[in-house]
Amino acid sequence: MSMIERVLEEQYDETVSGIELLGSGAWSRAYRFEAAGATYVIRWSQFADNFERDAYAARYATSALPIPPVTALGTAHGSHYAISPFIDGTFLEELSPNDFAPTIPSLRRLLRALRRVDISDTRGFGFWNARGTAPFPSWHAFVIDDKNDSPGSLINGWRAKLEGSPLGTTAYDTLRTALIQSMRRVPEIRGLVHSDLLNHNVLATPGEITALLDWGSSFYGDPLYDIAWFVFYEPWYPHFSAIELAHSLLDDYRDDPLADQRELDARLQCCLLDIGINWIAYCAFIENWIDAEEAANRTLALGASKR
Numbered sequence: 001m002s003m004i005e006r007v008l009e010e011q012y013d014e015t016v017s018g019i020e021l022l023g024s025g026a027w028s029r030a031y032r033f034e035a036a037g038a039t040y041v042i043r044w045s046q047f048a049d050n051f052e053r054d055a056y057a058a059r060y061a062t063s064a065l066p067i068p069p070v071t072a073l074g075t076a077h078g079s080h081y082a083i084s085p086f087i088d089g090t091f092l093e094e095l096s097p098n099d100f101a102p103t104i105p106s107l108r109r110l111l112r113a114l115r116r117v118d119i120s121d122t123r124g125f126g127f128w129n130a131r132g133t134a135p136f137p138s139w140h141a142f143v144i145d146d147k148n149d150s151p152g153s154l155i156n157g158w159r160a161k162l163e164g165s166p167l168g169t170t171a172y173d174t175l176r177t178a179l180i181q182s183m184r185r186v187p188e189i190r191g192l193v194h195s196d197l198l199n200h201n202v203l204a205t206p207g208e209i210t211a212l213l214d215w216g217s218s219f220y221g222d223p224l225y226d227i228a229w230f231v232f233y234e235p236w237y238p239h240f241s242a243i244e245l246a247h248s249l250l251d252d253y254r255d256d257p258l259a260d261q262r263e264l265d266a267r268l269q270c271c272l273l274d275i276g277i278n279w280i281a282y283c284a285f286i287e288n289w290i291d292a293e294e295a296a297n298r299t300l301a302l303g304a305s306k307r
Contacts, residue, residue: 004031004042007076011083012036023200027154027216032086039086040071044079047154050216051082052130057215060192064106064113067212087211089203097239099206104245106209108252110202115223115259117192125190127219139188139221143274144180148281155285162284162292171296172280178303179273185266191223198233224264227253228271235298272302 008016018034028045045051055070072083095103124134126142136142148155162169194201196217203211231246240246250268253259276299283292 003077004033004044007074007081008033008035008042011072011074025200025214040083041086042081042083044081046079048073048075048080049130050214051080053128053215053218054082054084054213056128056130056132057218060117062113064109065117065212066210087203089205089210091200092202092204092209093198093200093237095204095206097242100239100245101243102207103204103209104243104248106204106207108249110209110212111223111226111249111252112256112258114194114226115191115256119190119192119220122220125220127217134220139190140183140186142219142221143183143186143270146176148278155282158281158285161287162280165284165287165289165292167284167289167292167296171300172277175273175277175280175296175299175303179270179277182266182270182273185263186222186270187260187262187267189222189224189260189262189267190220193219193221193223193225195219195225195229197226197229222267222271223259224253224267225271225274228268228275231268232272232275232298232302269303273299275299276302 004019005016008019012035014035016033016035018032020032022030022032022041024030027047027050028043030041030043032039032041043051051070051073055073058067058069061067061069066087068084068087070082070084074081092103092107119132122128122132122134124136125139126134126136126147128134136145147153148158150156159169162172194212194215194217196214201212201214202209203213227246227249230240230249234240234246254261254264276295279295280292280299283289283295
């Protein structure tokens with residue numbers, strides 16, 4: 001009997017079946033299984049924090065914001081696990097062009113629902129913990145902090161790798177300077193930001209978002225950041241460009257009567273620079289120098305286009 005089978009049979013006090021690997025990410029693995037007449041997913045990781053944040057975020061679930069509940073959290077054999085109901089769907093970015101277009105209204109509703117989440121009982125800016133507390137006193141302080149270099153960062157050590165790479169640190173340092181300068185025009189705005197709406201974290205069927213997964217990168221800050229993800233990564237998804245997805249999401253933000261409209265251009269510029277900078281750091285950590293160079297070129301081009 002495998003470790004997973006032992007843990008699940010202890011959890012459900014009965015035989016489980018149909019265990020199969022669904023996929024592996026940078027920090028976790030997910031398995032599907034059958035138990036008690038239902039289908040579930042168990043995820044394993046060396047880090048408990050992300051699963052605890054998923055459980056916390058589930059309190060915000062609505063029909064427009066389908067966040068699966070976490071039905072069990074635990075530790076076994078030195079690893080942490082979380083169990084949730086299995087949700088059917090295709091990863092958002094893998095929908096065919098014909099299926100993606102009718103899903104845009106559901107994606108707009110999801111983004112509006114994210115912007116409307118009441119986080120008044122939480123504190124701080126930046127990455128929040130399982131108690132809803134984040135460490136920074138302001139959005140400005142979080143953005144200009146070189147968070148990838150902090151001792152608790154999962155990619156700590158990336159800079160030394162970048163310094164020794166063919167790419168070097170010139171582009172990164174140039175973009176960091178531009179980011180700090182861009183923040184001078186950015187107002188303090190605080191909302192719930194998922195900050196990873198691609199990378200297999202959104203499930204959908206044609207016309208409907210079915211699940212919003214993995215809150216490990218979530219923070220309190222400017223909600224425009226979630227739309228900036230689609231703007232930044234559009235070149236890697238040609239069907240996004242074909243249906244003008246980023247323009248559609250930005251237009252919906254501008255049309256939203258409850259969305260903060262102050263300094264939209266400056267805020268978008270800040271978000272795009274931060275996304276690119278973080279991607280360079282991650283690529284350096286995994287020593288993927290092709291993607292690191294692409295990230296640098298894309299971010300430099302976006303920075304130049306706004307000057």
